[in-house]
Amino acid sequence: MAEQTINIPQLLAVLLVGFLAVRWYFSSPDPNGGGSSRGSNTGRTRPVDPAQVEQVAQMFPQLSRRDIMWDLQRNGGSVQATTERVLGGRSLEVPPPSFQPRDLTSSAPTSSSPPSSTPRSLHPDLITRYNLASKISSQQTSGNSPASSSNATTSQGQGQGQGWSQNKNERQQLLQRRREEMILAARRKMEEKDKATGADEGN
Amino acid sequence: MTSSVASKRLFQEYRTLTNNPPDGITAGPVSEDDIFVWEALIQGPEDTPFALGVFPAELKFPRDYPLSPPSMKFTCDMWHPNVYPNGNVCISILHPPGDDPNHYESASERWSPIQSVEKILISVMSMLAEPNDESPANVDAARMWREKRGEYERIVRDNVRKGLGL
Numbered sequence: 341m342a343e344q345t346i347n348i349p350q351l352l353a354v355l356l357v358g359f360l361a362v363r364w365y366f367s368s369p370d371p372n373g374g375g376s377s378r379g380s381n382t383g384r385t386r387p388v389d390p391a392q393v394e395q396v397a398q399m400f401p402q403l404s405r406r407d408i409m410w411d412l413q414r415n416g417g418s419v420q421a422t423t424e425r426v427l428g429g430r431s432l433e434v435p436p437p438s439f440q441p442r443d444l445t446s447s448a449p450t451s452s453s454p455p456s457s458t459p460r461s462l463h464p465d466l467i468t469r470y471n472l473a474s475k476i477s478s479q480q481t482s483g484n485s486p487a488s489s490s491n492a493t494t495s496q497g498q499g500q501g502q503g504w505s506q507n508k509n510e511r512q513q514l515l516q517r518r519r520e521e522m523i524l525a526a527r528r529k530m531e532e533k534d535k536a537t538g539a540d541e542g543n
Numbered sequence: 544m545t546s547s548v549a550s551k552r553l554f555q556e557y558r559t560l561t562n563n564p565p566d567g568i569t570a571g572p573v574s575e576d577d578i579f580v581w582e583a584l585i586q587g588p589e590d591t592p593f594a595l596g597v598f599p600a601e602l603k604f605p606r607d608y609p610l611s612p613p614s615m616k617f618t619c620d621m622w623h624p625n626v627y628p629n630g631n632v633c634i635s636i637l638h639p640p641g642d643d644p645n646h647y648e649s650a651s652e653r654w655s656p657i658q659s660v661e662k663i664l665i666s667v668m669s670m671l672a673e674p675n676d677e678s679p680a681n682v683d684a685a686r687m688w689r690e691k692r693g694e695y696e697r698i699v700r701d702n703v704r705k706g707l708g709l
Contacts, residue, residue, distance in 0.1 A: 463618060463619045463620055465705055465706050465708040466597060466599065466619075466706055466708065467708030468708065469599070476708075503561065504558055504561045504562050508575050511561070512575065514561070515561070515571040518569050519582075519584055522569050522584050522586070523584070523597050523707070526586065526595050526596065526597045527707045527708070527709065529595050530595045530703075530704065531709070533595065534709075
């Protein structure tokens with residue numbers, strides 16, 4: 341009996357401390373939250389308006405949507421506050437790993453697969469890259485005559501192999517020409533194939 | 544010392560590749576002033592969605608080449624299970640021997656000084672035709688290759704056309 345009466349206050353103390361700890365844990369983000377609206381976002385999380393996230397994301401494409409959502413959620417959905425925060429040079433806080441907004445998770449698969457090809461198309465196509473636009477048009481207008489005339493120098497070298505020159509600059513030019521020919525030939529073939537299968541333009 | 548060995552070897556490989564270029568491969572230093580940086584063009588293998596495509600890549604050689612392998616990075620849109628989204632190529636011949644703790648690759652597949660730029664480029668060409676599904680570099684592409692082959696091929700074909708400016 342005596343042992344039990346000692347245990348009950350201990351149990352209560354543990355419960356109290358535990359409750360305070362949990363309470364402190366949930367309310368601790370508030371003090372550094374800019375002091376806008378406290379309390380409303382602690383217990384139940386108000387969903388962030390996706391339109392607002394979009395608005396901020398368009399202004400600051402470098403920010404992660406998750407960070408934006410976190411900030412909006414914490415300041416009670418004020419786009420202005422988030423904007424000012426970013427413009428003020430204060431970076432957005434990194435949300436805790438437990439923060440998993442539904443909008444983000446549902447939109448993640450759609451945004452991850454198709455744009456994976458878009459951000460990578462920073463690469464110019466080969467025609468732009470090697471400045472071949474003029475050569476394409478000359479080929480189209482008059483068969484292969486301009487190309488073959490420029491090949492006159494190559495053909496000398498082609499007697500011995502594909503044209504290794506003892507001269508450094510010449511080598512460089514020959515390599516350049518081989519690259520261009522390879523690209524133009526591939527493009528020509530593709531165009532021929534397109535003409536052949538002109539019916540199914542769907543692709 | 545070592546770097547002069549490397550540049551001699553690279554120069555010799557450049558000459559071989561110029562005199563006897565393998566089908567569908569053009570490669571050489573971007574500028575001979577720096578023989579440690581090459582550019583290669585690889586043609587897409589026929590009867591694959593990469594067919595008719597020409598894919599540029601950059602090869603960077605270490606100063607101790609051929610002891611260490613070069614790195615290779617496609618400088619075009621390349622949607623392939625074994626090519627990282629940034630273009631880096633992940634293929635066993637580019638891995639130094641003894642580098643693979645998982646033993647996916649046997650030592651003979653990996654880099655050694657008896658390999659060459661030509662062998663790398665030919666390996667990459669056949670990699671385009673036959674992706675290696677183990678340890679993919681581009682997980683999304685690998686999954687698509689496995690599960691939605693049609694979509695995968697469509698992206699590849701689109702990239703081929705884009706690359707040719709069509």
